Amino acid sequence: MRELLLEVFNKLLDRYGKQHWWPAQTKDEVVIGAILTQNTAWKNVEKAIDNLKKARLCSLNDINKAELDLIKEAIKPAGFFNQKGLYLKNVATFFHKHGGFDQLSKFNASKLRELLLSIKGVGRETADSILLYAFEKPMFVVDAYTKKFLKRHEILTSDDYELVQRFFMENLPKDVGLFNEYHALIVKNAKEYCRTKPICRGCPLEDLL
DNA sequence: CACCAGGAATGTA
DNA sequence: TACATTCATGGT
Known part of the structure; x- marks a missing residue:
């Protein structure tokens, strides 16, 4: 086999x-894209990420600070914008609370997967995409x-x-x-x-x- | 016009 | 555990 x-x-x-892969310029964009592409064509995700960049909302830090409605407006092309707006907030909050990539990288892949799955809006595929393409863990x-x-x-x-x-x-x-x-x-x-x-x-x- | 896209949460049985 | 429903825009 x-x-x-x-x-x-x-x-x-x-x-x-x-x-x-992953088609993104930063690790933050990988995480953001992983949420936005849930049951959505990547073409539409590109438009949403484009809007986020124009609005200077394309980092987890920016999303943390930003007004929820501004995020929703920017990501509309990716669909499910009410949910995904909240999901992006949840993920951004999570990274902020845990000290970002540097601190989170210290967990082993299994533990980190468990932590990611505890975020509302992050399921198995999204978690694994983040683990592989942002944290570069062999998942x-x-x-x-x-x-x-x-x-x-x-x-x-x-x-x-x-x-x-x-x-x-x-x-x-x-x-x-x-x-x-x-x-x-x-x-x-x-x-x-x-x-x-x-x-x-x-x-x-x-x-x- | 219908159908689907690089899912996940929620509810029911 | 297994399955149904909801979320929403844009391409084919």
């Missing part, structure tokens, strides 16, 4: 190249695409988040760079082949079906 997962990774990387990120991808290629059919996550983490070297690219490549591939196309023509994993 280890070899299969590495083979799949190599084929994806060979086809698509590095994805350079595999699972999303809807990942499950579709595994089913489509008949590798694993489970919908259980933790199970799918363990499947990757127990069968791959715990490497931040590897987890980073792997998740991004799965998303890239799934967007292309796991939506409307019933047959996998031209997919780099065609021969695995």
